[in-house]
Amino acid sequence: MLITRRMSAPASATELPRFAEFAHRAAxxxxxxxxxxxxxxxxxxxxxxxxxxxxxxxxxxxxxMETRAERGHRLTVxxxxxxxxxxxxxxxxxVAGASLEDMxxxxxxxxLMRVTMDSVRFEFGVPGVGNRLTMTKxxx
Amino acid sequence: MTATPMLDVTELPVxxxxxxxxxxxxxxxLDAATSSQLERALNRALSATIVLDMSRLTYVSSSGLRVLLxxxxxxxxxxxxxxxxxxTQNVRDVFNMVGFSALFTIRDSLDEAR
Numbered sequence: 001m002l003i004t005r006r007m008s009a010p011a012s013a014t015e016l017p018r019f020a021e022f023a024h025r026a027a028x029x030x031x032x033x034x035x036x037x038x039x040x041x042x043x044x045x046x047x048x049x050x051x052x053x054x055x056x057x058x059x060x061x062x063x064x065m066e067t068r069a070e071r072g073h074r075l076t077v078x079x080x081x082x083x084x085x086x087x088x089x090x091x092x093x094x095v096a097g098a099s100l101e102d103m104x105x106x107x108x109x110x111x112l113m114r115v116t117m118d119s120v121r122f123e124f125g126v127p128g129v130g131n132r133l134t135m136t137k138x139x140x
Numbered sequence: 141m142t143a144t145p146m147l148d149v150t151e152l153p154v155x156x157x158x159x160x161x162x163x164x165x166x167x168x169x170l171d172a173a174t175s176s177q178l179e180r181a182l183n184r185a186l187s188a189t190i191v192l193d194m195s196r197l198t199y200v201s202s203s204g205l206r207v208l209l210x211x212x213x214x215x216x217x218x219x220x221x222x223x224x225x226x227x228t229q230n231v232r233d234v235f236n237m238v239g240f241s242a243l244f245t246i247r248d249s250l251d252e253a254r
Contacts, residue, residue, distance in 0.1 A: 013173035017146075038199075038230045045201050049172040108202035108238060115237050 003029050003069045011052045011061040011081065019048045019065055023077060026067035030075040031139050039116035040075060040137060046109035047079050047133055055083025055131060074138045082130035086122075147174035149181040152193065156254050160220065162187035163250070167196040170204030178204070182211045188220025193250045195226030200234050212244065221245055225253040 007022050009015040023044040027037040044065070051063055061083050068076040113120050117135040126132045147170055152163040162185050170178060182190060190211060212222040225247040227235065235241045247253040 013171070016171055016173055017169065035229075035233060038233065041199075042201060042234065045171060049201065049203065052172070108205055112202055112234070112237060 001071045003071070004066065005069075006064070006066045008062055008064040011048075011056045011063050011083070013049070013052060015063075016045050016048055019063070020045050022065060023067065026069045026077070027075055029071065030069035031072045032075065032137075036137070036140070040077070043113045043116045043120075043135055043137075044077060044079070046113050047077075047135065050086060050109055051079065051081045051083060051131075051133075054086035055081050057084065059083075072139055074136060077135045079133045079135075080126075080129050080131065085124035085131055087124075147177050149178055151181075152250075154191075154250070154254070156191070160188040161191055162189070163191045163193065163253075165193040165196065169199040170197055170207075171199065171201045172203040175203040175207045179207045179210070182207070182214075188215065188218045189223060190215055190220070191223045191225065191250070191253045193226055193253075194224055194231060195228065195249070197231055198228060200231050205234070205238060205240065208240070208244070223247060223253045225250050 003026070005022070005026060007018075009018055020041040024037055024041045027040040032040065048063055051061075052058070055061070061081060064080045066078040068078075070076075113135065117137045119134075119136045121134045123132045123134075146168040148165075148167040150165045150167070152165055154163040156163070164181065166178065168174065192208075208222065208224075215222050223245045226249055227246060232241070235244070235246075
């Protein structure tokens with residue numbers, strides 16, 4: 001069974017809990033455990049924060065989120081925005097461990113997205129859409 | 141959960157072994173919407189060491205992690221430290237993912253952090 005849901009909200013940090021809550025519900029519908037639900041919530045939070053900071057750069061904008069929950073199988077989260085393309089490859093990846101003190105903290109959010117989700121894919125300039133981020137995670 | 145960003149940062153009337161420590165309780169979510177609140181509170185702190193009771197902090201994202209990392213660096217410049225205590229499961233999970241568990245001084249409870 002596939003449950004698809006969609007929401008949109010202004011690209012503002014004060015809206016982050018709404019996106020997180022929406023993702024949390026979709027994760028529950030897909031059948032994830034509490035730990036994974038929190039991790040999915042975190043990935044969505046970090047993704048939205050990146051859009052607010054890097055794509056819209058604090059300017060007004062909108063984030064659209066679609067969730068596709070396949071019960072017992074997988075959750076797909078698709079976030080779209082019409083801000084500036086944000087190249088994740090330009091963000092330095094922090095290295096966990098001994099070098100933490102000296103690490104570039106800027107890449108922490110992206111690092112968390114990659115660690116918590118199975119796949120993270122960015123597309124820019126999608127006709128009629130703008131920027132599209134697709135994240136998936138399989139139910140273990 | 142509501143759309144209202146929520147974090148309470150409260151200085152606690154706790155006495156430590158000396159007057160070089162300040163104690164704060166963090167309640168709620170430490171995310172991109174609220175991390176500046178903690179940053180402002182910690183920037184005002186004059187004590188060398190800052191102890192944060194996180195037993196009622198339900199959520200932390202990278203914005204919160206950055207504030208904690210900066211606070212730790214500044215505290216160490218004052219020959220102090222940032223001591224974190226009472227981490228909830230979600231917060232501990234994030235700390236483990238980014239290696240903060242090995243970096244920060246972490247205690248099970250506020251009592252142990254005195």
